[in-house]
Amino acid sequence: GAVVSQHPSWVICKSGTSVKIECRSLDFQATTMFWYRQFPKQSLMLMATSNEGSKATYEQGVEKDKFLINHASLTLSTLTVTSAHPEDSSFYICSAEDGTDTQYFGPGTRLTVL
Amino acid sequence: GQSLEQPSEVTAVEGAIVQINCTYQTSGFYGLSWYQQHDGGAPTFLSYNGLDGLEETGRFSSFLSRSDSYGYLLLQELQMKDSASYFCVIARNRDDKIIFGKGTRLHILP
Numbered sequence: 194g195a196v197v198s199q200h201p202s203w204v205i206c207k208s209g210t211s212v213k214i215e216c217r218s219l220d221f222q223a224t225t226m227f228w229y230r231q232f233p234k235q236s237l238m239l240m241a242t243s244n245e246g247s248k249a250t251y252e253q254g255v256e257k258d259k260f261l262i263n264h265a266s267l268t269l270s271t272l273t274v275t276s277a278h279p280e281d282s283s284f285y286i287c288s289a290e291d292g293t294d295t296q297y298f299g300p301g302t303r304l305t306v307l
Numbered sequence: 308g309q310s311l312e313q314p315s316e317v318t319a320v321e322g323a324i325v326q327i328n329c330t331y332q333t334s335g336f337y338g339l340s341w342y343q344q345h346d347g348g349a350p351t352f353l354s355y356n357g358l359d360g361l362e363e364t365g366r367f368s369s370f371l372s373r374s375d376s377y378g379y380l381l382l383q384e385l386q387m388k389d390s391a392s393y394f395c396v397i398a399r400n401r402d403d404k405i406i407f408g409k410g411t412r413l414h415i416l417p
Contacts, residue, residue: 227405236394237350237407286349295340296405298349 195221197289199299206277207307213273214302216287222267223289227296228260231284243270277306309333311408313395318414319385327380327411329395337398339371339378344410345391353380353393382413390415 196219206212216226224245229237241249241262249262261273270289274281282305288296310332319325329339338357342350354362356371356378368381382389392410399406 229407236409239404239406242404288350295352295355297352298342301349 195289195291195295195297197223197287197297197299199287199302201302202300203303203305205305205307208278209276211273211275212277212304213271214285214287214304216270216272216289216299218268218289218291218297221289221291223270223291224267225290226264226270227288227290228262228270228272229286229288231286231301233284237286240272274304277304279306282306309397309399309406311395311397311406313393313408313411315409316412316414318416320416321385321387323385324381324383325385325413327382327393327395327413329378329380329408331376331378331395331397331408333397333399333406335399336373336376339369340396340398340405341367341369341380342394342396342407343391344394350394385415387415387417389413 198217200215226243228240230240231237239252240255241251243249243262243264245264245267251257264270284301286301288298313329340355341353343353344350354369356369359373361370366383371378392412394410395408397406
């Protein structure tokens with residue numbers, strides 16, 4: 194089956210620093226990847242849609258200068274949280290489409306900003 | 308606007324059957340999916356309905372009625388490992404966006 198990996202699985206950083214999260218589709222090519230954020234006991238909120246070779250499309254209310262997304266290849270998308278603050282602490286999950294209307298999710302990255 | 312409604316919590320007994328309903332309102336509806344998420348884990352795909360009717364995959368079945376903007380997930384022969392949150396998710400063809408419902412927390416009693 195389709196496998197999506199994320200790295201790191203968890204990260205703790207100081208306020209004001211930047212954190213990069215990688216999302217990889219391991220056994221398929223994903224023209225579209227999605228980034229979500231999930232706060233405890235809440236649903237997943239779509240942050241942005243990432244298409245290979247083009248700029249990401251951000252959801253309303255998501256700061257594109259704060260959450261930098263790069264989709265450099267058909268198997269890799271990165272999310273960089275710049276100048277992270279405690280309120281950015283969350284579970285960040287990526288997903289990738291395999292062209293069959295099914296999204297496969299990565300295991301998520303737990304970000305804690307001190 | 309758009310909306311997705313599903314119950315916040317459901318409790319059932321091991322071995323029983325449970326149905327989780329989902330009603331939606333959106334423009335450009337494309338399909339309805341269901342995802343399962345255990346605590347601390349990522350969502351995993353369960354089923355997709357692009358057309359009206361019932362889709363069956365093992366102990367799980369999902370139903371869609373486009374005319375009623377309604378769907379449900381049916382879980383049979385409940386097992387303790389089925390305790391999780393279940394999200395109904397709609398896909399829109401206008402902008403390829405998918406939207407998650409708030410999730411239904413399923414509690415299973417022995």
